[in-house]
Amino acid sequence: MRIHKDSLDNFERSFEEMLRTDKDQAFESLVDTYGEEIKRLIFAYVKNWSQTDDLTQDVFVTVYFKLDTFAGRSSLKTWIYQIAINKCKDYLKSWYYRNTQLNEKFFAFLKDRQKAPDTQMFEKDERKRLAETALKLPLKYREVIILFYYKELSIEEIGTLLGLPQSTVKTRLARARDKLKTILTAAEGSEIHG
């Protein structure tokens, strides 16, 4: 939710103008502005490139057809994020997803990626391990980590997006951090002793 026009970024200001004059042009510039970040957000949720492609397209198609109902009560970014998160959750809890999961390993998406030779070095990197571990967390912890640290949203914004009280967001963040710490420490220990 937003209260002040001042809180709008430059894109949102120009978007509202564009939407009034040319919906298609406004939509195209919205896709240009949010395409990359929405696709990355979706991947962080579903961890599968082919599904990310489909869901990203679905999100923008949904946005297009809902643009006429968008009254600017929430910020454009919050609204698109909410649609994307709802799509991801719908998918992750779907019958279709559970069925396909039976046939896929948890991190099958790694196979989808064409690894460049220099990424071999990065695989041993601790930073890579942290990112990988964050994406392995159960959804309710993963999403607060993604939204807070990756998408740099405030606790309040996350609460609004997920329909959770701020206290719950804070608790989940603390637990997510604990879980990450436990997993990473255990992994380091097994590397030293293993």
Next chain:
Amino acid sequence: MDKKLQNLKNDLDYYISEKPVFTKADKEKVKFKVRSLSTHKKEKHRIFIPKTLSAIVIAGLVLFLGGIVSLQTGLFDLKSTERTEIVPDHSQYRIVAEDFLLERSFTIVDYLGTTDTYTVTKETLKKEPTNEIWGLLKIEVDAYLNQAVTVESFLAEPYSEPDTPPVKPIQVDVFVVNNEPIGAVQVFKTDSATTYKTFWGETIEQTTTKPYKAWLQNWNSYIDGLGQTPTFTFNDNDPYIYENKKYHFKLHLPSEWKDITTVNESDNRISVIFKAGNDVRQEIVTILVLDEQEYDQLKNPDGPSLLELKELARMNNQVYVYDGPHDIALLDTADIAKFKQLQKAIPDIMKTFQLLK
């Protein structure tokens, strides 16, 4: 750990992909899908008008020639003219249905005829396979209750992307109400069964992300609720009361909301949230507690307000206001319909707002 997490933005960006992931191809696919799903009214008229004009010109000629013949043969006797019943022109249904498919990049191979006509009622919408078909149309069906629908069937090839093998022709049924196409489904017939998909080729499970049984349950309750004025009971025997101790107020919520809503407190913002299926959430209404000064600024027509805030009460230099309805971010047709029903209770709920002294 916190220091490491501060770098997570860069780490995750790098981990997900070093290169941009949203490509030109993605953008083109989005634009294509939007084009495929849009009803290009202008284009439709552009296609439709010449056909209409041709029909008018031909009809005019027939009438003119017929008039000459009847005058000469004495058949044009007003006294003996009987009033004829107006029969719906199904050829026009065919034209609008064809346009509907062409606009969605289908190639029409053959016209199979008008295969069904019925009145849309709650009963028909709950019968198989009509229930599944209307679920696949992905439209809010209340606008079509008690109206006649005509099904125009075609053999058509769906669009295939360049450099991909062409898709085999399939049966596509287009649904026409009041001479307007409202949607279409793909039909697959075998010796033992007929199955249906959305016109872009998804099953009911895929398009709603629910197993058939769960979808059916949701659908039936959605259909049952159609056309009914939503009733909300503020049950005094088992009240659903929300009380805010920080800002000293309480609200009486409808008993029916107990299992499907939750209240989220976020400092000075208290939101009632609809719990849709699959853990999807949507704000219904939000109460804000603002300083009087802040509120006056927002209320100023030249001020920065973007919200239509409605004042509830004032106490200790604070103003209690509410804002709603919110922009809908829900996806499922039945969820959206349910949400819209819940919104109707907002004025009654706000009448129960009470300050606690």
